[in-house]
Amino acid sequence: KRLEEAKATPAAEPANTDDEHSTRALFSDEWPKAEKALVQTQKVQRQMLDAVRHNNMIDLTLVHEVSAGLADSIARNQDVLLCLNRIAEQSDSLLQHSISCAVYMAAFARHLNMPTHKVQSLITAALLHDIGKALNPDYLQAEDYMAIPASLNALQKTANLAGEISLWISQHCAHLDGSGSPKISAGQIEKGSRMLAIVNNYEKLTSPQHSKLGPLAASRLLLERTPHKLDVELLQLFIKCIGIYPPGSVVKLTSGKLALVLENSAKKPLLPKVKVFYHSVHQHHLPARILDLSRQQEEQIDSCVDLKKYGLDVRNYI
Structure with a gap:
Protein backbone atom coordinates (compact mmCIF):
# COMPACT_ATOMS: atom_id res chain seq x y z
CA LYS A 1 0.00 0.00 0.00
CA GLY A 243 11.59 5.77 -10.06
CA ILE A 244 10.24 2.38 -9.09
CA TYR A 245 12.76 0.97 -11.57
CA PRO A 246 15.68 3.44 -11.55
CA PRO A 247 17.78 3.95 -14.69
CA GLY A 248 20.53 1.34 -14.85
CA SER A 249 18.29 -1.38 -13.39
CA VAL A 250 17.82 -4.61 -15.33
CA VAL A 251 14.27 -5.92 -15.58
CA LYS A 252 12.57 -9.00 -16.96
CA LEU A 253 9.55 -8.31 -19.14
CA THR A 254 6.43 -10.48 -19.25
CA SER A 255 7.75 -12.11 -22.43
CA GLY A 256 10.90 -13.25 -20.63
CA LYS A 257 13.07 -10.70 -22.40
CA LEU A 258 15.64 -8.80 -20.33
CA ALA A 259 16.01 -5.05 -20.66
CA LEU A 260 18.06 -2.21 -19.23
CA VAL A 261 16.04 0.69 -17.83
CA LEU A 262 17.14 3.92 -19.51
CA GLU A 263 14.58 6.62 -18.74
CA ASN A 264 11.63 6.97 -16.41
CA SER A 265 8.29 8.66 -16.90
CA ALA A 266 6.95 10.64 -13.94
CA LYS A 267 3.41 10.10 -15.25
CA LYS A 268 3.82 6.34 -15.81
CA PRO A 269 6.47 5.13 -13.32
CA LEU A 270 5.79 1.45 -14.01
CA LEU A 271 6.41 1.89 -17.74
CA PRO A 272 9.91 3.29 -18.34
CA LYS A 273 11.88 3.40 -21.56
CA VAL A 274 14.10 0.31 -21.78
CA LYS A 275 16.71 -1.32 -24.00
CA VAL A 276 15.87 -4.96 -24.78
CA PHE A 277 18.91 -7.19 -25.35
CA TYR A 278 18.46 -10.80 -24.14
CA HIS A 279 15.83 -13.54 -23.86
CA SER A 280 15.96 -15.24 -20.47
CA VAL A 281 13.79 -18.20 -21.52
CA HIS A 282 15.56 -19.08 -24.77
CA GLN A 283 18.91 -17.90 -23.36
CA HIS A 284 20.19 -16.00 -26.34
CA HIS A 285 20.95 -12.39 -27.22
CA LEU A 286 18.47 -10.28 -29.13
CA PRO A 287 19.10 -7.41 -31.52
CA ALA A 288 19.25 -4.42 -29.18
CA ARG A 289 16.26 -2.12 -29.47
CA ILE A 290 14.79 0.73 -27.47
CA LEU A 291 11.25 0.13 -26.23
CA ASP A 292 9.06 2.75 -24.59
CA LEU A 293 6.79 0.65 -22.41
CA SER A 294 4.36 3.54 -21.99
CA ARG A 295 3.66 3.56 -25.75
CA GLN A 296 2.73 -0.09 -26.25
CA GLN A 297 0.56 -2.74 -24.61
CA GLU A 298 2.34 -6.01 -25.37
CA GLU A 299 5.08 -5.83 -22.75
CA GLN A 300 5.16 -4.98 -19.05
CA ILE A 301 7.79 -5.37 -16.35
CA ASP A 302 7.59 -8.67 -14.51
CA SER A 303 10.46 -8.20 -12.05
CA CYS A 304 13.91 -6.80 -11.37
CA VAL A 305 16.74 -9.23 -12.06
CA ASP A 306 20.41 -9.66 -11.24
CA LEU A 307 22.15 -9.94 -14.59
CA LYS A 308 25.03 -11.87 -13.04
CA LYS A 309 22.59 -14.77 -12.64
CA TYR A 310 22.78 -15.12 -16.40
CA GLY A 311 26.55 -14.69 -16.56
CA LEU A 312 26.15 -11.30 -18.24
CA ASP A 313 27.73 -7.89 -17.57
CA VAL A 314 25.36 -4.94 -17.85
CA ARG A 315 28.16 -2.70 -19.11
CA ASN A 316 28.19 -4.66 -22.37
CA TYR A 317 24.67 -3.51 -23.21
CA ILE A 318 24.90 0.25 -22.92
Whole structure:
Protein backbone atom coordinates (compact mmCIF):
# COMPACT_ATOMS: atom_id res chain seq x y z
CA LYS A 1 0.00 0.00 0.00
CA ARG A 2 2.71 2.50 0.91
CA LEU A 3 4.51 1.83 -2.37
CA GLU A 4 1.28 2.67 -4.17
CA GLU A 5 1.21 5.90 -2.17
CA ALA A 6 4.72 6.67 -3.35
CA LYS A 7 3.46 6.33 -6.90
CA ALA A 8 0.18 8.14 -6.60
CA THR A 9 -0.51 10.28 -3.55
CA PRO A 10 -0.29 14.09 -3.58
CA ALA A 11 2.39 13.88 -0.88
CA ALA A 12 4.54 11.96 -3.32
CA GLU A 13 4.03 14.22 -6.32
CA PRO A 14 7.30 15.67 -7.62
CA ALA A 15 8.00 19.15 -6.36
CA ASN A 16 9.63 19.94 -9.69
CA THR A 17 6.61 20.40 -11.94
CA ASP A 18 8.32 21.25 -15.23
CA ASP A 19 7.19 19.16 -18.18
CA GLU A 20 9.49 16.16 -18.03
CA HIS A 21 10.66 16.46 -21.64
CA SER A 22 10.36 20.20 -22.35
CA THR A 23 13.93 21.19 -21.50
CA ARG A 24 15.54 17.83 -20.85
CA ALA A 25 18.71 17.02 -22.76
CA LEU A 26 18.67 13.99 -25.02
CA PHE A 27 19.98 10.84 -23.35
CA SER A 28 22.73 10.41 -25.95
CA ASP A 29 23.77 14.08 -25.72
CA GLU A 30 24.06 14.03 -21.94
CA TRP A 31 25.91 10.70 -21.74
CA PRO A 32 29.47 12.03 -22.34
CA LYS A 33 28.86 15.02 -20.07
CA ALA A 34 27.51 12.86 -17.26
CA GLU A 35 30.36 10.41 -17.71
CA LYS A 36 32.89 13.24 -17.41
CA ALA A 37 31.20 14.52 -14.23
CA LEU A 38 31.20 11.04 -12.72
CA VAL A 39 34.84 10.33 -13.58
CA GLN A 40 35.91 13.67 -12.11
CA THR A 41 33.93 12.93 -8.94
CA GLN A 42 35.62 9.55 -8.63
CA LYS A 43 39.03 11.21 -8.99
CA VAL A 44 38.35 13.84 -6.33
CA GLN A 45 36.75 11.32 -3.97
CA ARG A 46 39.85 9.12 -4.17
CA GLN A 47 41.99 12.16 -3.34
CA MET A 48 39.80 12.93 -0.32
CA LEU A 49 39.97 9.39 1.01
CA ASP A 50 43.75 9.36 0.60
CA ALA A 51 44.03 12.75 2.31
CA VAL A 52 42.09 11.50 5.32
CA ARG A 53 44.15 8.31 5.51
CA HIS A 54 47.37 10.34 5.57
CA ASN A 55 46.01 13.19 7.73
CA ASN A 56 46.43 15.69 4.89
CA MET A 57 44.18 18.65 4.18
CA ILE A 58 41.10 18.17 1.98
CA ASP A 59 40.62 20.71 -0.79
CA LEU A 60 36.97 21.62 -0.32
CA THR A 61 37.07 23.74 -3.47
CA LEU A 62 37.45 20.55 -5.52
CA VAL A 63 34.64 18.91 -3.57
CA HIS A 64 32.30 21.81 -4.27
CA GLU A 65 33.29 21.77 -7.96
CA VAL A 66 32.41 18.11 -8.46
CA SER A 67 29.21 18.58 -6.45
CA ALA A 68 28.24 21.35 -8.86
CA GLY A 69 29.12 19.10 -11.81
CA LEU A 70 26.81 16.35 -10.56
CA ALA A 71 24.03 18.87 -9.93
CA ASP A 72 24.38 20.31 -13.43
CA SER A 73 24.18 16.89 -15.07
CA ILE A 74 21.11 15.96 -13.03
CA ALA A 75 19.47 19.24 -14.07
CA ARG A 76 20.00 18.47 -17.76
CA ASN A 77 18.76 14.86 -17.63
CA GLN A 78 18.92 12.98 -14.34
CA ASP A 79 18.31 9.56 -15.89
CA VAL A 80 21.71 9.54 -17.59
CA LEU A 81 23.78 10.05 -14.45
CA LEU A 82 21.57 7.67 -12.47
CA CYS A 83 22.09 5.01 -15.15
CA LEU A 84 25.84 5.56 -15.39
CA ASN A 85 26.25 5.43 -11.64
CA ARG A 86 24.28 2.22 -11.22
CA ILE A 87 26.32 0.31 -13.79
CA ALA A 88 29.67 1.60 -12.48
CA GLU A 89 31.98 -1.04 -11.04
CA GLN A 90 34.39 0.03 -8.30
CA SER A 91 36.69 -2.20 -6.28
CA ASP A 92 36.62 0.36 -3.44
CA SER A 93 33.26 -0.08 -1.73
CA LEU A 94 33.61 3.10 0.33
CA LEU A 95 34.32 5.11 -2.79
CA GLN A 96 31.36 3.66 -4.65
CA HIS A 97 28.93 4.08 -1.76
CA SER A 98 29.81 7.74 -1.23
CA ILE A 99 29.53 8.61 -4.92
CA SER A 100 26.25 6.73 -5.34
CA CYS A 101 24.80 8.56 -2.34
CA ALA A 102 25.93 11.85 -3.89
CA VAL A 103 24.24 11.05 -7.22
CA TYR A 104 20.99 10.07 -5.50
CA MET A 105 21.17 13.19 -3.35
CA ALA A 106 21.69 15.39 -6.41
CA ALA A 107 18.51 14.02 -7.98
CA PHE A 108 16.57 14.13 -4.70
CA ALA A 109 17.46 17.71 -3.80
CA ARG A 110 16.68 19.00 -7.28
CA HIS A 111 13.36 17.12 -7.23
CA LEU A 112 12.47 19.12 -4.12
CA ASN A 113 13.32 22.38 -5.93
CA MET A 114 15.93 23.32 -3.36
CA PRO A 115 18.16 26.36 -4.02
CA THR A 116 21.36 25.66 -5.95
CA HIS A 117 23.64 26.30 -2.97
CA LYS A 118 21.60 23.93 -0.81
CA VAL A 119 21.67 21.22 -3.48
CA GLN A 120 25.45 21.45 -3.70
CA SER A 121 25.84 21.38 0.09
CA LEU A 122 23.69 18.26 0.32
CA ILE A 123 25.73 16.56 -2.40
CA THR A 124 28.90 17.47 -0.51
CA ALA A 125 27.45 15.98 2.67
CA ALA A 126 26.68 12.76 0.80
CA LEU A 127 30.25 12.59 -0.50
CA LEU A 128 31.73 13.18 2.96
CA HIS A 129 29.33 11.38 5.30
CA ASP A 130 31.43 8.21 5.62
CA ILE A 131 34.87 9.76 5.17
CA GLY A 132 35.99 8.59 8.62
CA LYS A 133 35.70 4.97 7.51
CA ALA A 134 38.87 5.50 5.49
CA LEU A 135 40.80 5.59 8.77
CA ASN A 136 40.01 2.06 9.88
CA PRO A 137 38.93 -0.96 7.77
CA ASP A 138 36.91 -2.24 10.74
CA TYR A 139 34.46 0.62 10.21
CA LEU A 140 33.45 -0.91 6.87
CA GLN A 141 31.90 -3.88 8.69
CA ALA A 142 30.51 -1.92 11.63
CA GLU A 143 27.22 -0.09 12.06
CA ASP A 144 27.24 3.29 10.31
CA TYR A 145 26.84 5.36 13.47
CA MET A 146 30.12 4.05 14.88
CA ALA A 147 32.13 5.91 12.23
CA ILE A 148 30.35 9.26 12.61
CA PRO A 149 32.72 10.69 15.27
CA ALA A 150 35.71 9.67 13.15
CA SER A 151 34.15 11.31 10.09
CA LEU A 152 33.40 14.56 11.91
CA ASN A 153 36.83 14.65 13.53
CA ALA A 154 38.55 14.01 10.20
CA LEU A 155 36.55 16.74 8.49
CA GLN A 156 37.32 19.22 11.26
CA LYS A 157 41.05 18.44 11.15
CA THR A 158 41.57 18.13 7.40
CA ALA A 159 38.95 20.49 5.99
CA ASN A 160 37.94 22.76 8.89
CA LEU A 161 34.38 21.85 7.99
CA ALA A 162 31.56 22.99 10.24
CA GLY A 163 28.00 24.26 9.86
CA GLU A 164 25.05 22.52 8.25
CA ILE A 165 27.05 19.88 6.37
CA SER A 166 28.60 18.62 9.60
CA LEU A 167 25.20 18.74 11.28
CA TRP A 168 23.56 16.63 8.57
CA ILE A 169 26.37 14.09 8.78
CA SER A 170 26.17 13.96 12.59
CA GLN A 171 22.41 13.24 12.50
CA HIS A 172 22.03 10.88 9.53
CA CYS A 173 21.82 7.78 11.76
CA ALA A 174 19.22 9.31 14.10
CA HIS A 175 15.70 7.84 13.95
CA LEU A 176 12.44 9.76 14.17
CA ASP A 177 11.29 7.69 17.17
CA GLY A 178 14.31 8.79 19.22
CA SER A 179 16.35 5.64 18.67
CA GLY A 180 19.43 5.42 16.50
CA SER A 181 22.39 7.72 17.08
CA PRO A 182 22.36 10.39 18.33
CA LYS A 183 19.24 9.81 20.41
CA ILE A 184 17.35 13.01 19.65
CA SER A 185 13.71 13.84 19.02
CA ALA A 186 12.18 14.01 15.55
CA GLY A 187 11.87 17.77 15.86
CA GLN A 188 15.63 18.08 16.25
CA ILE A 189 16.46 16.10 13.10
CA GLU A 190 17.20 18.41 10.18
CA LYS A 191 15.59 17.89 6.78
CA GLY A 192 19.02 17.42 5.23
CA SER A 193 19.79 14.70 7.79
CA ARG A 194 16.54 12.93 6.95
CA MET A 195 17.37 13.07 3.25
CA LEU A 196 20.88 11.75 3.87
CA ALA A 197 19.45 8.88 5.92
CA ILE A 198 17.19 7.91 3.03
CA VAL A 199 19.84 7.93 0.31
CA ASN A 200 22.33 6.16 2.60
CA ASN A 201 19.89 3.36 3.41
CA TYR A 202 18.66 3.02 -0.16
CA GLU A 203 22.16 2.81 -1.61
CA LYS A 204 23.22 0.14 0.85
CA LEU A 205 20.15 -1.96 0.02
CA THR A 206 20.48 -1.65 -3.76
CA SER A 207 24.23 -1.60 -4.34
CA PRO A 208 24.88 -4.13 -7.13
CA GLN A 209 28.18 -5.02 -5.46
CA HIS A 210 26.85 -5.81 -1.99
CA SER A 211 23.11 -6.44 -2.03
CA LYS A 212 20.75 -9.02 -3.46
CA LEU A 213 17.77 -6.68 -3.20
CA GLY A 214 16.36 -5.04 -6.31
CA PRO A 215 15.10 -1.44 -6.27
CA LEU A 216 11.45 -2.45 -5.85
CA ALA A 217 12.13 -4.70 -2.85
CA ALA A 218 14.41 -2.07 -1.32
CA SER A 219 11.73 0.61 -1.61
CA ARG A 220 9.22 -1.66 0.10
CA LEU A 221 11.65 -2.45 2.90
CA LEU A 222 12.41 1.23 3.50
CA LEU A 223 8.71 2.07 3.58
CA GLU A 224 8.36 -0.50 6.37
CA ARG A 225 10.85 1.63 8.35
CA THR A 226 8.48 4.59 8.32
CA PRO A 227 7.40 6.53 10.25
CA HIS A 228 9.43 5.31 13.25
CA LYS A 229 12.85 5.52 11.60
CA LEU A 230 12.56 7.34 8.27
CA ASP A 231 10.48 10.32 7.14
CA VAL A 232 7.58 8.84 5.16
CA GLU A 233 6.80 11.90 3.02
CA LEU A 234 10.44 12.42 2.07
CA LEU A 235 10.85 8.72 1.30
CA GLN A 236 7.80 8.75 -0.97
CA LEU A 237 9.22 11.76 -2.77
CA PHE A 238 12.58 10.05 -3.14
CA ILE A 239 10.99 6.95 -4.69
CA LYS A 240 8.98 9.17 -7.00
CA CYS A 241 12.17 10.99 -7.94
CA ILE A 242 14.39 8.06 -8.94
CA GLY A 243 11.59 5.77 -10.06
CA ILE A 244 10.24 2.38 -9.09
CA TYR A 245 12.76 0.97 -11.57
CA PRO A 246 15.68 3.44 -11.55
CA PRO A 247 17.78 3.95 -14.69
CA GLY A 248 20.53 1.34 -14.85
CA SER A 249 18.29 -1.38 -13.39
CA VAL A 250 17.82 -4.61 -15.33
CA VAL A 251 14.27 -5.92 -15.58
CA LYS A 252 12.57 -9.00 -16.96
CA LEU A 253 9.55 -8.31 -19.14
CA THR A 254 6.43 -10.48 -19.25
CA SER A 255 7.75 -12.11 -22.43
CA GLY A 256 10.90 -13.25 -20.63
CA LYS A 257 13.07 -10.70 -22.40
CA LEU A 258 15.64 -8.80 -20.33
CA ALA A 259 16.01 -5.05 -20.66
CA LEU A 260 18.06 -2.21 -19.23
CA VAL A 261 16.04 0.69 -17.83
CA LEU A 262 17.14 3.92 -19.51
CA GLU A 263 14.58 6.62 -18.74
CA ASN A 264 11.63 6.97 -16.41
CA SER A 265 8.29 8.66 -16.90
CA ALA A 266 6.95 10.64 -13.94
CA LYS A 267 3.41 10.10 -15.25
CA LYS A 268 3.82 6.34 -15.81
CA PRO A 269 6.47 5.13 -13.32
CA LEU A 270 5.79 1.45 -14.01
CA LEU A 271 6.41 1.89 -17.74
CA PRO A 272 9.91 3.29 -18.34
CA LYS A 273 11.88 3.40 -21.56
CA VAL A 274 14.10 0.31 -21.78
CA LYS A 275 16.71 -1.32 -24.00
CA VAL A 276 15.87 -4.96 -24.78
CA PHE A 277 18.91 -7.19 -25.35
CA TYR A 278 18.46 -10.80 -24.14
CA HIS A 279 15.83 -13.54 -23.86
CA SER A 280 15.96 -15.24 -20.47
CA VAL A 281 13.79 -18.20 -21.52
CA HIS A 282 15.56 -19.08 -24.77
CA GLN A 283 18.91 -17.90 -23.36
CA HIS A 284 20.19 -16.00 -26.34
CA HIS A 285 20.95 -12.39 -27.22
CA LEU A 286 18.47 -10.28 -29.13
CA PRO A 287 19.10 -7.41 -31.52
CA ALA A 288 19.25 -4.42 -29.18
CA ARG A 289 16.26 -2.12 -29.47
CA ILE A 290 14.79 0.73 -27.47
CA LEU A 291 11.25 0.13 -26.23
CA ASP A 292 9.06 2.75 -24.59
CA LEU A 293 6.79 0.65 -22.41
CA SER A 294 4.36 3.54 -21.99
CA ARG A 295 3.66 3.56 -25.75
CA GLN A 296 2.73 -0.09 -26.25
CA GLN A 297 0.56 -2.74 -24.61
CA GLU A 298 2.34 -6.01 -25.37
CA GLU A 299 5.08 -5.83 -22.75
CA GLN A 300 5.16 -4.98 -19.05
CA ILE A 301 7.79 -5.37 -16.35
CA ASP A 302 7.59 -8.67 -14.51
CA SER A 303 10.46 -8.20 -12.05
CA CYS A 304 13.91 -6.80 -11.37
CA VAL A 305 16.74 -9.23 -12.06
CA ASP A 306 20.41 -9.66 -11.24
CA LEU A 307 22.15 -9.94 -14.59
CA LYS A 308 25.03 -11.87 -13.04
CA LYS A 309 22.59 -14.77 -12.64
CA TYR A 310 22.78 -15.12 -16.40
CA GLY A 311 26.55 -14.69 -16.56
CA LEU A 312 26.15 -11.30 -18.24
CA ASP A 313 27.73 -7.89 -17.57
CA VAL A 314 25.36 -4.94 -17.85
CA ARG A 315 28.16 -2.70 -19.11
CA ASN A 316 28.19 -4.66 -22.37
CA TYR A 317 24.67 -3.51 -23.21
CA ILE A 318 24.90 0.25 -22.92
